[in-house]
Structure formats: C-alpha cells, structure tokens
Amino acid sequence: MPPFEEIAKFVAEKPVVTAIFCVLGLIGLALAFVLIKIAWRAGAWLFNRYISPRPxxxxxxxxxxxxxxxxxxxxxxxxxxxxxxxxxxxxxxxxxxxxxxxxxxxxxxxxxxxxxxxxxxxxxxxxxxxxxxxxxxxxxxxxxxxxxxxxxxxxxxxxxxxxxxxxxxxxxxGTGRINWRLTPERLLVRVGLAEVSDRTASEVDAHRRLTRVALAAKRAKALREGGASERKVRAALSRLDKAMDQAVEHTGLAVDPQRQEALLAQIAALYNTSKLVDADPRVPWEPEEKDHQPVPARPALPPVLAELVDEEDDDVFDTTPQVLDTAERARLMRAARSYWDRQIAKRIVPRTVDIAQEVGISVGTAREWRALWKLEPQAHALIEALYQEHGIVDTGSFPAVQDDDERVLTKTP
Known part of the structure; x- marks a missing residue:
C-alpha cells in the first residue's frame, strides 16, 4: 500500500481522477450494501421457508x-x-x-x-x-x-x-418398516425384569399374590378330590392359608371389591379348565345357524277376509288404465312413488285404493304401479311379516301389520 504522502501527492496532482475514484467507490459500496441486504433477506426467507420448519x-x-x-x-x-x-x-x-x-x-x-x-x-x-x-x-x-x-x-x-x-x-x-423381534425391551420382559403393561409395582405385586392364592386353592382342591394322603392335603391347605394371609395383608383383599372379584374370577377359571376340552367355540366369521323353515304354501283366505276382498272398493273407481301423455304420467308416478315411500317408512304397505285416492289416478293404474313396487326388498319384507305373524295375504286391499298401529287386521278365530 502506498504511504500517505504518495496518496496526498496523487490527489493534489489529479483531483478530477481522484473525485471519479471516490464516486465509483461510493457507488460500489452502495451496491455492495444493497446486494448484501438482498442476500440476507433471501437467506432469511429460505431459512424460514425450508430450514426452520424441519427437524x-x-x-x-x-x-x-x-x-x-x-x-x-x-x-x-x-x-x-x-x-x-x-x-x-x-x-x-x-x-x-x-x-x-x-x-x-x-x-x-x-x-x-x-x-x-x-x-x-x-x-x-x-x-x-x-x-x-x-x-x-x-x-x-x-x-x-x-x-x-x-x-x-x-x-x-x-x-x-x-x-x-x-x-x-x-x-x-404412521408405522415403521419392520418390528425387530430381538430388542432390549423384549429381553428384559423375557427374563422377568420388565413388565409388558404400564402397571405400577403395587398392581403387579397384588396380581401375583392373588394368582398364588388361586393356584394354591386349585392344588388343595385337586389333592382332596384325588384321594391324596392327609399329610399332602394338610400341607396344601397350609400353603393356601399362608398365601391368603399374605394377600389380605398386602393387597387389601378384605376391603377391595375389585380384587375380590378378580380372585374369584381366577379361581373359577382354574376350577373349570377341564370344561375347555368340551367347549365348541365358533369362529367369529362363521355365520350363525338359523332355522330356515320354508314359507308354507299360503292358505286360502278365511271367509271373513274373502268377503272383505269381494267387497273391495275397486268397484267405486274406474279400473280401466288411464290414457295420459308422457309428462303427466311421469308427474303422477313421481307423486305416487313419494306417497309410497312415506308409507313404507311408517311400516305400512299402501292399498291400491289408497294410492288411487292420494294421487288421483285410476285403480287400474295404481294396481299396475303397486305390483312393481311391492316386489322391492323393504315392502316385500313387510308383506312377509304380515303373512308370517298374522296369516294375512296381501291382496292390495290391506295394510301391513304394526303392533302399535291402529290399522291392524287380524284373523277371526
């Protein structure tokens, strides 16, 4: 770097060039400041956008x-x-x-x-x-x-x-790729130094003491019923009495209803292990067997019902099909279908005359539409229930039976 005297001499000899250098230097410093500021903001934006949210x-x-x-x-x-x-x-x-x-x-x-x-x-x-x-x-x-x-x-x-x-x-x-079978936790559980569940030490100790009582009771019962010697039975009863004393002392068995129920449940399970041989549990995906009885042939109508059918209101209306244009027929069919769905939701199968009166169509047209709709699963189930429970045959004249409905028609004995 030239000494200060040389710089002063250069400025005195060439003031214009020196002024130009100074201006260019200031412009360079300003540009450098702007570039550093832009770079700083860009770096901060990148950090906040991509780095800060990540672990x-x-x-x-x-x-x-x-x-x-x-x-x-x-x-x-x-x-x-x-x-x-x-x-x-x-x-x-x-x-x-x-x-x-x-x-x-x-x-x-x-x-x-x-x-x-x-x-x-x-x-x-x-x-x-x-x-x-x-x-x-x-x-x-x-x-x-x-x-x-x-x-x-x-x-x-x-x-x-x-x-x-x-x-x-x-x-x-939400899951890992594999689960290792050999881990420190599994080894500690295997050797008995760790518990699988998150039970406290007192809960684990209480469970083990109750299990000792149940096993001792099973052992004493087996010896007594198997005709063992009096000495063996007396020793088994002594171990049972000792285990019971410790359970009452350390688990609060005498005053804790939950632990009393747990002890009785263990004893009941141990006493009835032989019944597991004869158990016939069903797998959960096996369908339950039901008595599928075929629907018997529908008998003829009773005289009272036959008389009612003969006196059906069909004679009141014109039974000939109506001749309607396409738009009008579609409108009436939509109205009839809406009425049908409302009644089916109430567990009532509408009669032919009900549909005809509600929509304002002929009985012949109502009978035609009803014959198609009654084959649907929900309506068919109601008609079958009507027949199975009360023996009423669907003729288009009677509603479905409902226990709490006032429109119930039963057979005359």
Missing amino acids: VEDVLTVVAACIATGVSAQGMWRFSGDVLGLDGPLRLLLFAFIEVAIITSAVRARRNMRENYSAGIDGIAVWALTCLTAILSSMDARSLPEAIFRLAAPLVAAWLWERGMAIERHRIR
Whole structure:
C-alpha cells in the first residue's frame, strides 16, 4: 500500500481522477450494501421457508448428503479428466451427470412417497446410480485408502437419503418398516425384569399374590378330590392359608371389591379348565345357524277376509288404465312413488285404493304401479311379516301389520 504522502501527492496532482475514484467507490459500496441486504433477506426467507420448519436431524441429513455428494463429484471430475480425457468446458459440463441423475431420482422418489406411499423405481435408481458413481470414482484412485474413501462417500450420501425417506415414510404411514423381534425391551420382559403393561409395582405385586392364592386353592382342591394322603392335603391347605394371609395383608383383599372379584374370577377359571376340552367355540366369521323353515304354501283366505276382498272398493273407481301423455304420467308416478315411500317408512304397505285416492289416478293404474313396487326388498319384507305373524295375504286391499298401529287386521278365530 502506498504511504500517505504518495496518496496526498496523487490527489493534489489529479483531483478530477481522484473525485471519479471516490464516486465509483461510493457507488460500489452502495451496491455492495444493497446486494448484501438482498442476500440476507433471501437467506432469511429460505431459512424460514425450508430450514426452520424441519427437524434438526433432517437439516443435518441434507448437509451431510450434500458434502458426500460433493466428494463423489470431485472423484468423477478426476475420472473424467484422467480416464475419459475430457478437458475444458466439456469436462465442466459432463463430469457430474451421474450426481445430477441421483439428485433427480431422489426428488422423484420423495414425491412418489408423498403421493403413492412408496419410493417406487426411483428409489431403486438412487441406489443403482450411487453404486455406479462410487465404483467409477474409485477406479481412478491412487491408493487403497483413497479407493475405499471414494467408495464410501456416495454410499454415505445414499444411506442418509434412505434414512430421511424412512422418517418421511413413518410420518405418512404412521408405522415403521419392520418390528425387530430381538430388542432390549423384549429381553428384559423375557427374563422377568420388565413388565409388558404400564402397571405400577403395587398392581403387579397384588396380581401375583392373588394368582398364588388361586393356584394354591386349585392344588388343595385337586389333592382332596384325588384321594391324596392327609399329610399332602394338610400341607396344601397350609400353603393356601399362608398365601391368603399374605394377600389380605398386602393387597387389601378384605376391603377391595375389585380384587375380590378378580380372585374369584381366577379361581373359577382354574376350577373349570377341564370344561375347555368340551367347549365348541365358533369362529367369529362363521355365520350363525338359523332355522330356515320354508314359507308354507299360503292358505286360502278365511271367509271373513274373502268377503272383505269381494267387497273391495275397486268397484267405486274406474279400473280401466288411464290414457295420459308422457309428462303427466311421469308427474303422477313421481307423486305416487313419494306417497309410497312415506308409507313404507311408517311400516305400512299402501292399498291400491289408497294410492288411487292420494294421487288421483285410476285403480287400474295404481294396481299396475303397486305390483312393481311391492316386489322391492323393504315392502316385500313387510308383506312377509304380515303373512308370517298374522296369516294375512296381501291382496292390495290391506295394510301391513304394526303392533302399535291402529290399522291392524287380524284373523277371526
């Protein structure tokens, strides 16, 4: 740097050039300030948008994967120059095509995971391309440690990507990929040092003491009923009495109704184990057997009902079908159908004359429509119930039977 005297001399000799340099310097400082401010805001926006919402482990995974990918790309740079003989701009454009393909496949696999809950073929492509770039970059290594390092770097990046995908998969599905059968928790439970449930120590101790009482009672009962010697029966009763004393002392059995019921339930289960041999439980998906009796042939109408049928109100109305245009017929059919559905919802099968009176159509048309609608499942079930419970045959003149309905028609004894 020139001394202060030289700078003062240059300013005195060339004041215009010095002024121009000062103005350009101020403009440069202003532009630098603006660029730094824009870069700061862009960095803050990127941080708040993509980094801050993510867990720390995800951010570290991305950083480590980027570093490992950079190491792999550096190996491919040397491979493209030493092995392929690429140089200049061509080398700059082509050296990292595999790394770009790996990143593309990883992004596609993550999108497939979010949309289809599986990485798909893109997940396999990530591992295949990673192995390819690891082998190619290690082939130009100058020593065995360098070759191992260049093999490990892409595999580390792929492993970190896989772990990130596993976390994403767990968040989407709510489940992990596998459940290990051999874990520290399972081993502790196996040797009896841990409990499967979240019971407290007092609850576990109470359950074990009650179980001892139930087992001792079963043992004493079996010896007594099996004709064992008096000494064995007396010893079994002594163990039962001791277990009972400890249960009453440590579990509050004498004053706790829940534990009393639990003890009786255990004793009942132990005393009746032999009945399990003769048990015939049904699997839950087996249909229950029902007495499917065929519907008998419908008998002839009783004289009273036959007389009512003969006196049906059909004679009051014109039984010939109506001749209507298409629009009017459709309107009347919709009205009749609406009335039919309302009555069926009330568990009443409308009569032919009811439909005719409600809509204002001829009995012949009402009978035609009713003959179609009564074959539907809900109406047919009501008609069958009418016949099965009261023996009434549907003739189009009688409503369905309902216990709390005033329109109930029963047979005359």
